[in-house]
Amino acid sequence: MILVTGSAGRVGRAVVAALRAEGRAVRGFDLRPSGTGGEEVVGSLEDTEALAGAIEGVTGVLHLGAFMSWAPGDRDRMFAVNVEGTRRLLDAAAAAGVRRFVFASSGEVYPENRPEFLPVTEE
Template sequence: MLVLVTGSAGRIGRAVVAELQARGWPVRGFDRVPTPHLADALVGDLTDAQAVRRAVEGADVVIHLAATPDDDDFPTQLLPNNLLGVYHVLESARSAGVRRLILASSGQVVWWQRERGPWPIKADDPPTPRGWYAATKVFLEAAGRMCAEAHGMSVLVVRLGWVPRSRGHIEELTALDWAKDVYLSPGDAGRFFACAVEAPLGPRFTIVYATSRPLRTALYDMETAKQLLGFEPRDRWPEGIEDMTAR
């Protein structure tokens, strides 16, 4: 069973590829930059429909991570990477008969409830997107739901916690109390996506949250990921941070 990981060269992508490889899954990567330590890694852009179709061909599971991972210029970054890219990946997966789609959304889609409660935030609480980046993730979630309802695909959306990509992020996380409750270590991120690949899910649409163990308060509902996927985080801030400082 072949697993395609888009965004395989990124912070989360590299952790996911490493965990899947360690568990013996055949993995293909797709990114606009080369992916280290992966033989079957394609270099291409999400805005290139043909390149995406080639990457998806033969994949049983698609983990879609490639995106602009935070707020950025809408016309030149978010529009091509997070909207057109989602269209190409989901359409290619639908026409290729991919068995399961796993889509990376963000806790930023429930940002304002995260600030004011009530907690823990559930999957079916109404979205309260932080900004345009979060709005693109609401689109991703809606597109995933459409694929499940209209085409009978198995679609799992994960609203990810905060995996720092830089030393600046680590400093921010260190300074913010709430952020330590949504911290997601790269090790836990890798284990989450491996559980998502391996869980026996039928054709359905599901939204779950993934963070490491909260330091003080569970801001997101973690029960659904535990029950459906068997995912239980191992780390708690700042465990696993050393994996990031090497970048």
């Protein structure tokens, strides 16, 4: 079983669909259900109990979940979710004996507002 955090997000939904298409067992984890079917846990990276439940029976984690905001007032929440939440997830994974943990982020890589050119490429 692979746990994908941020499973209701832009990248998470695509990754979950691709993994399921390959026949992989996937559990999604996000603040809201993705609506794509399959196993999901609705919860926050700030919630240790939700993370413990989500990680149960998992052999690998793909961590895509994050709180994104450009508002200066959201700085503390971004730290709580993105830094401390990732630490909580790592702690839960270690306690559960998870052997593979992949962290990925696209929030700062792919421009969302006004890209310099289209289509956006890896370059």
